[in-house]
Amino acid sequence: MQVLLVASEVFPYSRTGGLADVMAALPEALVRLGLDVTVLSPWWQSLNGTPREVWRPSVARGGRLMPGDLRVGQIDEAGVKYLFLGTPEFDRPGLYAEDDVERFSRWGRQVLPTLSSMGLTFDLIHGHDWGAGLILAHARQLGLKSVYTVHNLQYQGRWNIQDGMAWSGLPESAREGVEFFGDINLMKAGLVFSDHVTTVSPTYAHEITTPEYGERLEGVLQERQAQGALSGILNGLDLERWNPATDPDIHRMTSLSGKAANIAALRHEFSLDSAPILSAVTRLVSQKGIDLLVEALHEVTQDWNVVVLGSGDPLLEAALTGWAQHPRVRYVSGMNEALAHRLYAGSDAFAMPSRFEPCGLSQMIAMRYGTLPVVRETGGLVDSVPPEVGFRFAGATAADLTRALRTARASFENIHDWKARTQRGMVLDFSWEASARQYLDVYERVLG
Template identity: 35%
Template sequence: MARILMVAAEGLPFIKSGGLADVIGSLPQALSNKGHEVRVVLPLYRPIAEKYHQDFQLEAQYSVSIAYHEVPVNIWSSMVKDVKFYFVEHKGYFERDNMYGYMDDGERFAYFQKAVIEMLNQLNYFPEIMHSHDWHTGMIPAMCKEGHSFDERYRNIRHVYTIHNLAYQGNFGVEMLDSCLGLDYRIYDNGNVRYDGGISFMKSGILYADKVTTVSPTYSQEILTPQYGEHLEMVLNIRKYDLWGITNGIDIESWNPMTDPQVPYNFNKVNVKKAKALNKEALQKELGLTVDPDVMLVGVVSRLTWQKGFYLMMEKLSEICQMPIQLAVLGSGEASIEEKMAQLEAGNRGKIAFYKGYNDSLAHRIYAACDMFLMPSLFEPCGISQLISMRYGTLPLVRETGGLKDTVTPYNEFDKTGNGFSFTNYNSDEMIQVMYNAISVYYDRPEDWKTLVRNAMDTDVSWDHSADTYCQLYSQLHL
């Protein structure tokens, strides 16, 4: 069994902006359950500091060179079950209003990565495998292999790099190589990190890691093509024999309809129909929807962005408003979509409810109360929401892309198989057609709907199988 250090920009139970945090919250524990010794390192953001700092242990104090200055580092730690979490503290870089989106993000995450690499030396803790996630950690394999190649302790580390979303790449000016990362311009000149006149953290991670993974088998194939490759498809094709697609799971303890404290009426697959009706009534009252236990309630919990398929919905809003359904939308994102959703709610009181922002507790209640969950993504590396919705007996309606294609089996009216509904092309007519089909099954074939709900709740959405695949991957490296 291996010593594994996961390095990421966010992770539950401490902080979350997207699916990466869910993975970091549950995969390390799943690997620990299989006998690995897993640790995790995150930046110490303000919300973490405000909530948890008094419980942390100080592990080390040192400095790293950023922009030709020595910048101090404090390393704190905390145990979550069997997994040790480290936190890199720098108030100026990380204790801000948001996690990302600043002009100096390159410098901030260069500091984070440098601090992590020096942390190994300071703590005299050298993992056999360093598993880095997304662009924020993409320079770690290069920094170990190019910057510390003289040190056997670093040289012996094997590197796994996971792409959670190829669209966010961490592209910055070339001057960062020397000033912040302490790396030679040679790796820019030879093309290893060069991208569009600057450097790419994502490209570096892909080329320097020993193995590259992404979060579903279909997405691992899609990103080799120009349509999904985000201009890195040539680089990914160089590494395609080291590229693994491993589907994410979810934390089935946190997401459990039988024990979920956020849900008014807990249920399992035996009493799902009755409990769903009660949860639906409670949610309708909470969101100001017309109370009707029989109406089909459709949920959306999502970032409101082009990637998530909201432009398809925008094209068909008038038709969606005419359907015999209610719609509950939770999320925030692009201002134009937020505005449209708010207008839609105002013009369809009692039928459409829009909650702007993120509310974790409300998300649980939407998953539990809804009959169907809409997720018509343009692309979706894995997707977490469709896994949660199935766990709660809410049938996902998805576009067949990435992890959505791998996890949702469309309803087959002849043999009554499937755990949801899907459409193939990014096309609003196709989406509407499948929505009408789903509505027809809900109202006209209730026994089929009941079978699909049972199939969805029987779907294994845990980390167990995926953790086994990661174990296989690590064992290939840990020889």
């Protein structure tokens, strides 16, 4: 089976979050199941690594493109072919920007004609999140089978319908499948035109069919559910990248051996006192509920040292910067891969007070590194954090989070309970094999 996976980012070539991590691990897991897998992503100017250029048009195409405006580069890694399609819109520093709907629309309309010009064909196209949605609309026009995965329904790729239809290259007959309250919606395109929709945990698959979590697309999702074309498949974890026994950024850990050394190193790095360490590695956005943690810090710091790594909302950044003057609070702005590893290994507990969480990988990493998650009961957090390991709470309030952290602190004082929870968490199986087999089942159903 020849499968093309399409996404806006893929680790280690481009990354802003969990989508890139999935696009690094899932393709390799599918290859191990015997599939022929190609991953396609934009050729960002800031792409890590230099792809080998394998195709460039010699003539103008579509009445607009001049020679050299399109180029395709390739990197082969672990049995997976990574293709990067370059268009002028992506030839500038950074990744996402305010004109992304236009950029991904113009890029998306070039994908299938470019692959066809290269002589590349696939049995199935698997698009991921809104950046790939338009491609599945074009695939439907060509009679190609497709699967669409929602990683986060909140980010949809919307713009006014007049501009959007012009950029998309879609026929007017496809308008109903992409129009959304007067806008074009690239997420809706993927939901409507794919043969099957998946999302990244079973609980989130249910949640997004409700008004509370459906982001005004719950009607479309209810229809796909009624068709038997909506599934929830829990993401796996890259067990080689996140292996405490071989991780070069930490003191190596086998079972609980080495955990104390990592805690001591983190305590020294941030000049923390003897209280247990609670950390968070996160985007500072409303979804992640870090404002609840900030609101609760007056009480939380009575029991915990708190270290937060992340960036995003300027108001949250400012609040955390102010709190960093407190002897038990530390805040590091931005993304720092090595520090993230040290936080997972050197913390006692890990906070994820998310308002919603499609899947989440941080809680899986934390447990694998002997750190107990404190999580809200939503989405993939429900599906991956057993109550006999982590500490779960229902309400999206600072008071609920505070109560859960008090329970966690009481467990911490009971050395036998804490150790048992930690050991159970470290041996949970979050490998990609089971998830990849579920995707393969979906592919086979779609292909008949």
